[in-house]
Amino acid sequence: MTSPCHRCSEEQQDIFSRMLNIFDTQPAEELPRLARITRTFFQVQSVVISLVNSERQWFLSKDNFPRQEPSIEFSFCAHTVSANAPLIVTDTLLDARFAANPLVTSDDPIRFHASYPLCSSRGTPIGALCLYHNHPRTFSDDELQQLSDLACIVQTVLHKVEMQAREAIAQERLHQSDYISQQIFFRAAIGLALIAPDKRPLKFNHALCDMLGYDEETLLALPVENVVHPDDLPGLISAHAQLMESDMRECTQQRRYIRSDGSELWAQVSISVLYNPDGSKFGLLLALTDLSDQKASERALRSLSQQLESRVEQRTAELRQSHQFIQDITDHIPAIISCISPDNVLVFANRHLRKLIGHEHDSLYQRDIHDILRPQEVELFLPRLEESRQKQQPTSFEHVMDMPDGQIVTFHTEMVPAEPPELGTYILSTDITHLTVLRDQLAFEANHDHLTGLPNRRAVISYLNRLAGKKRRGALALLFFDINNFKYYNDQFGHDFGDRVIKTFARLLRQNTRSYDFIGRLAGDEFLMVIHEQNNLNSEIRAITQKLKAKIEKPVTIRRQTITLSASVGRAILPQGAPLNANELIRQADTAMYQAKRRSISSP
Incomplete structure (x- = not known):
């Protein structure tokens, strides 16, 4: 089988490689979480988030997927990336593209696959969010929309990394441009100086240092009076002020300078204003040429000025492009x-x-x-x-x-x-x-019995532990219910009948429990009730158990069988202020229940 992916451009390959390097060195914490959420949400065996090009597939994150990256010719994701469209395979053995795939014919086969393409910020498909299952299954339009929404969230992470890759490329280009500008400055045949708005010299190039006979460190430390001829200094200061305070962009003067050996140097000085990207003035560029080489120096100055202006324009354009890029990216983030x-x-x-x-x-x-x-x-x-x-x-x-x-x-x-x-x-x-909604549903299911809807053992223990940490206004009692003859119902009429007995008993408990008391299903045919003392706990227990006995021991019809339910009840009392140990309280009530059951069996 040949690879279904097409080759991408050199720029795309560069960005792709940089993204992989970023994921290798700075793993995205969001991806494993998204993979887990996706697997739980769709109830599938495995979830994989991949990047794919024409040569191979990379796993960025996988959840419960036991295999390594397959070769590109056997990759399901490669088909999704090639078509830039969702791929739904409800039964891989019935799809000619995958029926002979080693991933399908192995001992632990892939029998279902669903994937959604992951695209770059410019719309190029670069990977896929994939679902795998070991049994065939259907996949509805609503599920496809949900997979699309999750893929969009994963895509947001990829776009963030892609932006880092593109920024790295831009920074390299800017660094290269800065490096070239530095070389132009220092290797120019004319003397160059950068002057700050406050008249401080910032930098001199080698040509200017050679012209004046100083090294750059010494020249930067010298007062301007030691370098500029006294008669020309006022004119130079005036030109600096005029350029920094007016709309003038440049001026040209002929000035005398004093070399390190005391001799004079006549130079034509071209002074240009340098601007920051926001339009503010960065400082002045002074270009000094020996008048004997005036023509050659003018050509070099024009070339340098053009490059510097181009640099400012380039930076300005890059800033605009960067802003628009961020706007475009954020406009498509959900x-x-x-x-x-x-x-x-x-x-x-x-x-x-x-x-x-x-x-x-x-x-x-x-x-x-x-x-x-x-x-x-x-x-x-x-x-x-x-x-x-x-x-x-x-x-x-x-x-x-x-x-x-x-x-x-x-x-x-x-x-x-x-x-x-x-x-x-x-x-x-x-x-x-x-x-x-999913979180609340999972929390409910984790703390409630699926058959009766009552709090389960975990919720009962949690409730008692919370009571243990609170100051109680009165005593409390724990009633332990065990349905009599439940094993007989199960054996005689089947487990479905037994489940209906459990549900009927739970309904009777729920309908006849005070709003401020608590009931739960401990396990099997065992139920608990926590009674909070209001006036007299013993009287309240007696009234509640008598009421429940009267309600429960009425004949009921389940699956055309009329039976009379009954239950053995044990109780454990916890006086006001006594420490509450959940497991110990349950054990005491359980023991009391079994004693009550033995008494009822031994009674004539």
Whole structure:
């Protein structure tokens, strides 16, 4: 089988290699978490997050996938990347592309596969989020949409690393450009000097040092009066002030300088203003040429000036491109992203925030957040924003918001102070509604019996341990219920009948329990009830057990079988102020229950 992937350009290969190097040296902590969440959410055997090119496949993260990276010709992900489209294989043995694949024919075969492409910030497919299972299964349109949403989150991590790779390339190019400029400065045939706005010399090149007969360190330390002829010094100072304080960009003068041996040097001095990318003045560039070489020196100066101006323009263009790149990236991240200045002015917003506020353009920038957000949102965000600024530390929190379209959405918001603080505070709000629902569901299932819906043994122990840490207003009792003849019901009528007996008993307990008491299923046919003393505990226990006995011991029909339920009950009393040991209290109630059961059996 040949590789289904196409070869990418040299630039793409460079970015791809740098991304792999970043993942090798700085593993993304988010990816293993996302892989685990994905496997739990879809209930599949394995999840893999991969990068793929025309030569091979790399695992960025895998959860419960026992194999190493397959060769590219046997890779499922390669098909997803090649087509730049989801790949759903409900039964690999029925798909001609994969039926003979070693991953399918092995002792531990892959029988189901679903994957979604992961693209670079420029839309090029570079990897896939893959699901694997050892049995065939269906995959609905809703599940495909959910896989797409999770892939979008994974893509956000990849885009962050891709941005690092692109920034590294840009930095290398800038470094190369800076290095070339330094060489031009120091190797120029004319004398060059950089002068600060306060008239301090910053740098001299070798040609100027040779012209004046000093090394650079000595020349930087000399007062200007020792270098410039006294008669020409006022004119040079005046030119400096005029260039720094007016709109003039350059001027040319003929001035005399004093060499180290005391001789005079006549030079034509061309003075140019150098600008920072923001348009402010960086300082002055002085170019000195011996008048005998005037023409040659003028050509070198023009070349140097053009390169310096090109450098400023290049940096300015790169800054604009960088800003637009960040805007484009954040506009496609599934989150609300903004930056708030120290005086609470909005200085950046991605597309999702602009759409939420109702401004699809930049007109909301430089506006106070009080004029943009609703009062309840200002009340929610502003105190946390101020706290993050004062502590100069990131802060995060979860909150619920009523959206303009009527939806109620749960967000996870992070506030990160910029460095330096004058740049503001970055705010990232991610919609975690689906994750919180899943989290709450998992928490419920972990603490409740799936058959009856009552708290399970874990929840019962947790409840008693919480009581142990609180000051109680009165005594409490633990009742231990064991359904009589339950084994007979199971053996005689089957386990489904037994399950219905359990559910019926649990329903009767729930319907006849006070709201402030607690019931739970311990295991099998065993149930617990915690009774909190209100007036007289013994009287309350007697009333509750009599009521339950009357309700439980009525004939009930289950699967066309009429039976009369009963239960053996044991109790353990914990006086007010006595220390509570959950396991010991349960043991005492259990012992009392068995004593009660033996008494009922031995009674005529």
